[in-house]
Amino acid sequence: MSLRRPPRMWTGLVERRLRAGRPFGLLDVGSRKLCCYIVRLGTSGRFELLGAGHQAADGFEAGEVVNAAAAEAAMRAVIDEAERMADERLRRIAVTFAGGAPASGYVKVEVSLEGRPVTRRDVTEALRHAGEAMTADGFSILHAVPLGLALDGGPEVRDVTGVPGRRLTVRAHLVGVAERPLRQLGGCLERCHLELETVVVAPYAAALACITKDEAERGVMVVDCGARTTSLAVFHHGQLQFVAAVPFGADQLTDELAACLNVSQATAERLKNLDASVEERACDAIETVEITPLDAFSSLDTVEVPKRRLTDILRPVSTAILEAVSDQLIHAPVAVQAAARRGVVLTGGGAQQEGLIDLAMQVLSASGVRIGRPDVLDGWSDPPAAAASGALALVAGHDGGIGYAPKRPQPSALGKPFERVGQWLRESLGVT
Numbered sequence: 001m002s003l004r005r006p007p008r009m010w011t012g013l014v015e016r017r018l019r020a021g022r023p024f025g026l027l028d029v030g031s032r033k034l035c036c037y038i039v040r041l042g043t044s045g046r047f048e049l050l051g052a053g054h055q056a057a058d059g060f061e062a063g064e065v066v067n068a069a070a071a072e073a074a075m076r077a078v079i080d081e082a083e084r085m086a087d088e089r090l091r092r093i094a095v096t097f098a099g100g101a102p103a104s105g106y107v108k109v110e111v112s113l114e115g116r117p118v119t120r121r122d123v124t125e126a127l128r129h130a131g132e133a134m135t136a137d138g139f140s141i142l143h144a145v146p147l148g149l150a151l152d153g154g155p156e157v158r159d160v161t162g163v164p165g166r167r168l169t170v171r172a173h174l175v176g177v178a179e180r181p182l183r184q185l186g187g188c189l190e191r192c193h194l195e196l197e198t199v200v201v202a203p204y205a206a207a208l209a210c211i212t213k214d215e216a217e218r219g220v221m222v223v224d225c226g227a228r229t230t231s232l233a234v235f236h237h238g239q240l241q242f243v244a245a246v247p248f249g250a251d252q253l254t255d256e257l258a259a260c261l262n263v264s265q266a267t268a269e270r271l272k273n274l275d276a277s278v279e280e281r282a283c284d285a286i287e288t289v290e291i292t293p294l295d296a297f298s299s300l301d302t303v304e305v306p307k308r309r310l311t312d313i314l315r316p317v318s319t320a321i322l323e324a325v326s327d328q329l330i331h332a333p334v335a336v337q338a339a340a341r342r343g344v345v346l347t348g349g350g351a352q353q354e355g356l357i358d359l360a361m362q363v364l365s366a367s368g369v370r371i372g373r374p375d376v377l378d379g380w381s382d383p384p385a386a387a388a389s390g391a392l393a394l395v396a397g398h399d400g401g402i403g404y405a406p407k408r409p410q411p412s413a414l415g416k417p418f419e420r421v422g423q424w425l426r427e428s429l430g431v432t
Helices: 009-013 068-086 120-135 179-191 202-210 213-218 250-261 265-274 307-331 334-340 356-363 383-396 413-429
Strands: 024-029 033-041 047-056 092-097 103-112 139-151 167-178 195-201 220-225 230-236 239-246 288-291 303-306 344-347 369-371
Touching (some): 024 068, 033 068, 047 068, 047 383, 068 179, 092 202, 103 120, 139 239, 167 179, 167 239, 179 195, 195 202, 195 383, 202 239, 202 344, 213 230, 220 334, 220 383, 230 307, 239 307, 239 334, 250 265, 250 307, 265 307, 288 307, 303 307, 307 356, 344 356, 344 383, 356 369
Parallel strands (some): 024 092, 092 195, 220 344, 344 369
Antiparallel strands (some): 033 047, 103 167, 103 239, 139 167, 220 230, 230 239, 288 303
């Protein structure tokens, strides 16, 4: 007898099948590599992979463009690879974005109803006004999600559609990133003759692909362990409540091994992936690995290093990264901080480091920790594919909020009530 798997968050997004039958593309911009996927959402609610491309992220650093010419060439190559495989030509493309130092802000918006019933358009317009008010302050809003709705000063509920009232109050969660790296990315796409459709922040996307609806309801923190950045997304009451990132990732472990053992980056990466653990194991005291130092006269001049030495090098680095993640929760509401400790899901390439589950449970004081594996695309269940998988579901479906639109109208007169939130986000993003 087989157990039925609990429903994932992403399945609820595509129940309406807004994009069924029409192919669309996604560019996943990571620290080390670019991935392009062309998919179609079938009538069964499952995605069909039509084409995929993978290239080194030349011209990018931590998900941001640092060399426009090299970045443009890499993007052309990866998109062309996917298009050839799918036999499709893309005109528009969505992007999963891990850069820009994402930060969260919260705001309440009031809408006058004059006694008529609430519609979805009322909520959408309130969120749009909030997002537009932030756009001119050096950052862009990627997601605006309603956290609670209240009529005529009453208690907050999740849905008041169809209920008449005089005044609707929407409490919203806004996720913003620095505008400059986003603008540079859009410029590269324009030179590739592609229109930027929307941008999805990576930790939000990774969470949608990996967590269940029950986890999102009771509280969970998803930690997306990238090569150069580690980002987090906290869910509670079924909604995204907080997003943040730290500029450290799995590459820091490789760098530390290479420096301490005086070996090449390639050797350090192999040791990290095949032999090392961030938690001590019983066998580490007696087992050794052979390495060839950079100052060796020949490949025969090898040195034996106890595996415990690898743990002694990696554990402090991993601990520091997890502590930096934990420190970001200080900026979240108290209830969200508590929700983040109820369960942690590790995903992304760095989540596969041996011993990280036990270490994360200690450092993050979590009730439970597991590895998150996406199930959006058949055959693509490895943690590194989590952000791209969740972004596909978000682009194809609807999360109840509004996403990023490259061309926005000028901020409306409603901008002034949000100046304090704008200042808060600017300080979080380091934007002047």
